[in-house]
Amino acid sequence: MYFLKRFLLIVLLQVVIFSFIFTLFIFNFNQRREVNKTQSKALATVIAEQATKYFEISKNNFSSKEFFSYLDKQIGVDKLTNAFNLNPPELLTIYFRSDIEKGYVNAGTDDNLKKDDNSSLNKSTKYFFNNKYVAIKPFFLKNSDSPFGVVRIETSNIPILVDVLSSNGIFYLFLFLILNNQAFLFYLWIRKKKDVVLDKGYLKESSLGSIKIMHKLLGDVIEDHNSQDSSESKAPKNNILNIDKKK
Amino acid sequence: MKKFKFFFILILFLVSCNSLNKSLNVQLLGPMLESVNEEGKLQYSGKIVNKSEAVVRNVLFRFIVENDQGSIIEAVTIAVDGVNGEYILQNEVVDFEFTLRSRPNKIFSKEFSIDYKSSGEDL
Numbered sequence: 053m054y055f056l057k058r059f060l061l062i063v064l065l066q067v068v069i070f071s072f073i074f075t076l077f078i079f080n081f082n083q084r085r086e087v088n089k090t091q092s093k094a095l096a097t098v099i100a101e102q103a104t105k106y107f108e109i110s111k112n113n114f115s116s117k118e119f120f121s122y123l124d125k126q127i128g129v130d131k132l133t134n135a136f137n138l139n140p141p142e143l144l145t146i147y148f149r150s151d152i153e154k155g156y157v158n159a160g161t162d163d164n165l166k167k168d169d170n171s172s173l174n175k176s177t178k179y180f181f182n183n184k185y186v187a188i189k190p191f192f193l194k195n196s197d198s199p200f201g202v203v204r205i206e207t208s209n210i211p212i213l214v215d216v217l218s219s220n221g222i223f224y225l226f227l228f229l230i231l232n233n234q235a236f237l238f239y240l241w242i243r244k245k246k247d248v249v250l251d252k253g254y255l256k257e258s259s260l261g262s263i264k265i266m267h268k269l270l271g272d273v274i275e276d277h278n279s280q281d282s283s284e285s286k287a288p289k290n291n292i293l294n295i296d297k298k299k
Numbered sequence: 300m301k302k303f304k305f306f307f308i309l310i311l312f313l314v315s316c317n318s319l320n321k322s323l324n325v326q327l328l329g330p331m332l333e334s335v336n337e338e339g340k341l342q343y344s345g346k347i348v349n350k351s352e353a354v355v356r357n358v359l360f361r362f363i364v365e366n367d368q369g370s371i372i373e374a375v376t377i378a379v380d381g382v383n384g385e386y387i388l389q390n391e392v393v394d395f396e397f398t399l400r401s402r403p404n405k406i407f408s409k410e411f412s413i414d415y416k417s418s419g420e421d422l
Contacts (some may be wrong), residue, residue, distance in 0.1 A: 130346075142331060151335060205330070
């Protein structure tokens, strides 16, 4: 029971330490994810502006493929996405309002062509978290209140997760070791010292018996030597304590 | 012995962290561009770049689409060849393009992966 209690205490302590490190990891991960969200939204805005320009020039042209060629010539899709560095967007799409309204395509938008956060198209839950972020930005043509279409950008969160884990892994390991060390020091600090009660005696009977035997043997040995050396026979008995006298 | 165990675990951890951090040798250059063609089907185009230090062969691009139930409704595998044949040189950028047969409104999830074999030959 004693060992089980100690074992459970150790397990509990490790769980607390792991929870703390996990919370720290989630905090780091969320920080990076927020940066990624901001970047995705900014990119969607830039592409939406370009889409407005392009589709105003070439009206009645419902070809997103030609728009991508235009975008590549004007700015360069690679240049646009280079700012992401770690996890560039995986999918870049232009959907037209007419296609969405007719139900030809699922854009993950509501009736106003704004991002529908509840749409399953905008989520990809794996490993217990949503590992996809979708930025949707509607674009308008001049003199029109309703959007002409939407720009949709899909980004994966998995590279962020892996990067946070790999760049902070050593830090987490050392934090784990340091926290364990601190917990051990704390245990040493609060550990109760056993008081030595001299009145009751602090040795077991068997130990005391063996000490007595040793004392007797040593006394005999010294006495033997004293009898051989008559010139020093008067002095040496002083360093032998007779503990039997106490009793 | 305990010190040895500690350093062994530490090295193992470092190695595992390093393996996590490895960048994909063959990866997409920029995003894939999705467009709807004249037939109303989804068409994808993109670029693949070989960022490894060796020539890679048999580069396969796999694309899987699922419906709202999470069932796979279509899987596409295309071989991506370089300019000089079925291998891709260092830093070579290769274009690819494919079209899905499934109706776009039935598609709810898209996943892709790039498989390849490294020839181990440096340039």
